[in-house]
Amino acid sequence: MKPWNSHVLAIGVLLFSSISRADIVLGASERDADFEVGCMYPLTGPSALWGNDAVVALELALEELEAEPLSPKMRVYVADTMGKQFRSKEIAQDFIDRGVEVLCGVVNSNIALEVSQLALKHQRLFLGAGHSSARLTEGERHPWYFHLNNDASQSSDAGARYLRDLKQSEGWETVSYIGPDYEYGHQIWQTMMASLKRHKVEYRVKDELYSLLGETDYHLYIKALLEDPPDVLVSGHWTRDLVSFLEQAANAGLLEKTHFVNFDTGGGYFVLSRLGDTLPEGLVLSGRSHVNWPETSRNQRYVSAFFSKTQRFPTFIAQDAYTVIRVLDTAWQQSPQKTLTGMRDAIPGLEVALPEDPEGFRSYIDPETHKIMQYHAVGTTVKTDGFWPATRMLGEWKIYPPAISSTPATP
Structure with a gap:
C-alpha cells in the first residue's frame, strides 16, 4: 500500500507497453494513491455501453470520496477487454505484473472465473462486478474473491x-x-x-x-x-x-x-x-438495480448525477462498478491495518449503503459465501x-x- 496523501481526481489515457490498448485512468495520481485498482470492462465493440457506464459510475463514486476526509486515495485503471476471453486474462496478468493490488469488474462469467484464479494465485483482491455466475462463490470460492452484484x-x-x-x-x-x-x-x-x-x-x-x-x-x-x-x-x-x-x-x-x-x-x-x-x-x-426504485434520495441523487454526466439513464452495470469503490472505501476505513490483506479481511460482514438499498437497509457481504446481499x-x-x-x-x-x-x- 502507498502512503496517505491528498486526493487528485484525474482522467487520462495510459498505454501499457505489453498490450497495445488504451486505458482510462481515474482518481489519484500514481504518487499520491494509497492503492491501485484495475478494472476490466468492454469499452469498444458491441458491449461498449457496459464499460462506458462503468467508467461514469466509477468516476461518480471517486468524486463522492473527495468530500470524505477519511476515505482512501485510489488510482483506478479501466482496461478495454473488448469482451474477449484471452485478452481479458492477459489484461489481468498485466495489472498484476504492474503491482495493481485490486482487480475489479468483468461482465462475462467465464472470463471472471479465469481472473478469479489469477487473483488467488497472486493474492490480489478481486471484486466481481458485472457477471452473474454463482460458481465463483460456490465451488470456485476463495478468500480473495467477493461478488458485488446479485448473481443468478x-x-x-x-x-x-x-x-x-x-x-x-x-x-x-x-x-x-x-x-x-x-x-x-x-x-x-x-x-x-x-x-x-x-x-x-x-x-x-x-x-x-x-x-x-x-x-x-x-x-x-x-x-x-x-x-x-x-x-x-x-x-x-x-x-x-x-x-x-x-x-x-x-x-x-x-x-x-x-x-x-x-x-x-x-x-x-x-x-x-x-x-x-x-x-x-x-x-x-x-x-440488479433500477432507475425508479427505490424512491429514496440516495438513488435519486445517483441517477440524477449519472444523467447529468451522460444525458442517459444508467444500466445495472454502472451501479455494480459504483459498488466496487464504495466497498473499497468502507473496507479501508474499517481495516486497522491499511494493507491489502487488512482490506480483504474487513470485507466479510461489511455493510455499505448503496443507491439500490431501500430505506432502513444496507447491503452487506455475507461472510460465508462472499456474496453481496441485497433486496x-x-x-x-x-x-x-x-x-x-x-x-x-x-x-x-x-x-x-x-x-x-x-x-x-x-x-
Missing part, C-alpha cells in the same frame, strides 16, 4: 418466491423455459428449478428451449411455444438477445398467451429503453413518462429481502 442464484431465488406468491393468487400449473445455450442460460434454469423446489412450488415443465449463441431469429422457438403455451414462460435471455426475443414474441402474439417472467437482468434500463412502445404492459421483470425488486411493466426513450418502466413492485441464514455484522 439470488435472482432465481427471488423469482421463485414471486412465482410461489403468484401461484397462490392465480393458480398456475405449467412452466416453460427459454434461454441462451451457454453456462449463464443453463445456470438460470438450474438455479430456478432448485429455488422452486426449496420454496415448495409444485409445477410441470412443458418445454426447455435453448437458442444458439449469436442467434437472432427466434421464430421457431416462438412457434413451438405457441403450439401449447405454458402458464408461465421463464426467460434467461438478456440485453440484445432479450430485446430481439421480446420484439418477435410480441409480434407473434405469444406474450398475450403466457405469463412472461425474467428475474435476472430483463428489467434493466437497457431492455426497457430499446423496446419503447413495443414492450407490452404486464410483463414481469427484474434486474430484489420484481416489477410489472407499466406505461410511464419521464424516462425516454423507455416508455414502459417497472411498477407494481414485489420486494424480496435477501434469502440467507447469515446475518450482517455490525460495523
Whole structure:
C-alpha cells in the first residue's frame, strides 16, 4: 500500500507497453494513491455501453470520496477487454505484473472465473462486478474473491418466491423455459428449478428451449411455444438477445398467451429503453438495480448525477462498478491495518449503503459465501413518462429481502 496523501481526481489515457490498448485512468495520481485498482470492462465493440457506464459510475463514486476526509486515495485503471476471453486474462496478468493490488469488474462469467484464479494465485483482491455466475462463490470460492452484484442464484431465488406468491393468487400449473445455450442460460434454469423446489412450488415443465449463441431469429422457438403455451414462460435471455426475443414474441402474439417472467437482468434500463412502445404492459421483470426504485434520495441523487454526466439513464452495470469503490472505501476505513490483506479481511460482514438499498437497509457481504446481499425488486411493466426513450418502466413492485441464514455484522 502507498502512503496517505491528498486526493487528485484525474482522467487520462495510459498505454501499457505489453498490450497495445488504451486505458482510462481515474482518481489519484500514481504518487499520491494509497492503492491501485484495475478494472476490466468492454469499452469498444458491441458491449461498449457496459464499460462506458462503468467508467461514469466509477468516476461518480471517486468524486463522492473527495468530500470524505477519511476515505482512501485510489488510482483506478479501466482496461478495454473488448469482451474477449484471452485478452481479458492477459489484461489481468498485466495489472498484476504492474503491482495493481485490486482487480475489479468483468461482465462475462467465464472470463471472471479465469481472473478469479489469477487473483488467488497472486493474492490480489478481486471484486466481481458485472457477471452473474454463482460458481465463483460456490465451488470456485476463495478468500480473495467477493461478488458485488446479485448473481443468478439470488435472482432465481427471488423469482421463485414471486412465482410461489403468484401461484397462490392465480393458480398456475405449467412452466416453460427459454434461454441462451451457454453456462449463464443453463445456470438460470438450474438455479430456478432448485429455488422452486426449496420454496415448495409444485409445477410441470412443458418445454426447455435453448437458442444458439449469436442467434437472432427466434421464430421457431416462438412457434413451438405457441403450439401449447405454458402458464408461465421463464426467460434467461438478456440485453440484445432479450430485446430481439421480446420484439418477435410480441409480434407473434405469444406474450398475450403466457405469463412472461425474467428475474435476472430483463428489467434493466437497457431492455426497457430499446423496446419503447413495443414492450407490452404486464410483463414481469427484474434486474440488479433500477432507475425508479427505490424512491429514496440516495438513488435519486445517483441517477440524477449519472444523467447529468451522460444525458442517459444508467444500466445495472454502472451501479455494480459504483459498488466496487464504495466497498473499497468502507473496507479501508474499517481495516486497522491499511494493507491489502487488512482490506480483504474487513470485507466479510461489511455493510455499505448503496443507491439500490431501500430505506432502513444496507447491503452487506455475507461472510460465508462472499456474496453481496441485497433486496430484489420484481416489477410489472407499466406505461410511464419521464424516462425516454423507455416508455414502459417497472411498477407494481414485489420486494424480496435477501434469502440467507447469515446475518450482517455490525460495523
